[in-house]
Amino acid sequence: MKQARLHFYAELKDFIAPNGQNKTIVHNFKHRTSIKDVIESYNVPHPEIDLIIVNNVSVDFNYIVQNSDDIHVHPANASIKQINIAPLRHLSPQVSGEPRFVVDVNLGRLARYLRLLGFDSLYCNNFDDKTIAEISSITQRIVLTRDRKLLHRKIINHGYFVRVETPKIQVREVLARFNMYSFFKPLTRCTFCNGKLKQTEKQNIAQRLKPLTKKHYEKFLVCSDCNHIYWQGSHSIRVARLIREFSKTDSPLS
Incomplete structure (x- = not known):
């Protein structure tokens, strides 16, 4: 059995069960799976996500989760001043002008x-x-x-x-x-x-x-x-x- 660790931040915790909101989530898996599918298995919808950092590398939703991955998931509009990683791959499209x-x-x-x-x-x-x-x-x-x-x-x-x-x-x-x-x-x-x-x-x-x-x-x-x-x-x-x-x-x- 493979394992990955997930950390959800700020308002993304709204989607996590109360007993797991402030904890590292240990995700067990056997099969090849994308990080999008892993994240959404915890009821966190992908349009709410802006950054995914895996082992100090910014990745997109197509990334295939590996054994022992350390995954950090940040929402749109998150403060990223303490994330000292480059380049950052922002996943949440910017809304320019008046929203519709x-x-x-x-x-x-x-x-x-x-x-x-x-x-x-x-x-x-x-x-x-x-x-x-x-x-x-x-x-x-x-x-x-x-x-x-x-x-x-x-x-x-x-x-x-x-x-x-x-x-x-x-x-x-x-x-x-x-x-x-x-x-x-x-x-x-x-x-x-x-x-x-x-x-x-x-x-x-x-x-x-x-x-x-x-x-x-x-x-x-x-x-x-x-x-x-x-x-x-x-x-x-x-x-x-x-x-x-x-x-x-x-x-x-x-």
Whole structure:
């Protein structure tokens, strides 16, 4: 029986059983296996990983694990100041500019909140895992999910496992993880379909408005994709408060 030692760092420990989070994991194996398969056998999805150091050498996911290997696995955004190894092979693709997402079926509320803030977030309640993986691979969108197995799909390069269950706190988690505060563009996307909103003259949609709406409101937005109409109704105070709360970087949401 061959053995390798694994060390997981920082937020990657979230995926390890509590009794093993702060311990060296001894992995026993008989057959030829890639380091990607070994790591994911401990439920750590590869899109969350940026560096793998084996015996003081930086390797990629295709590395074949050898007997007595000492393996150190670091997450994306990890502090690597103490890693005195060159060259380093970064495995987590860098997201340049404003991030775009494809959101799995269990995170519908998160998708709507991200759209409210102006972020391009594809979501459909009948997307299966295969469809989500293909969309991510083809369009380089970041998968947001609570399903670890989805992130194990090899074609997914950009992905993040959302840790918390409460939708409002999920938003804060994602905003912080991808440093998104400078990209806020609230009320520019349709929360129903993700299409872009555009201003329209009241006369262009008057026939679609209810009598009281037509009487009391003058400013309207229309989704360029699904044609849904938005106006500053009684709900606008709640929406504005929500946007302000999401914009704060130093106060938790409940």
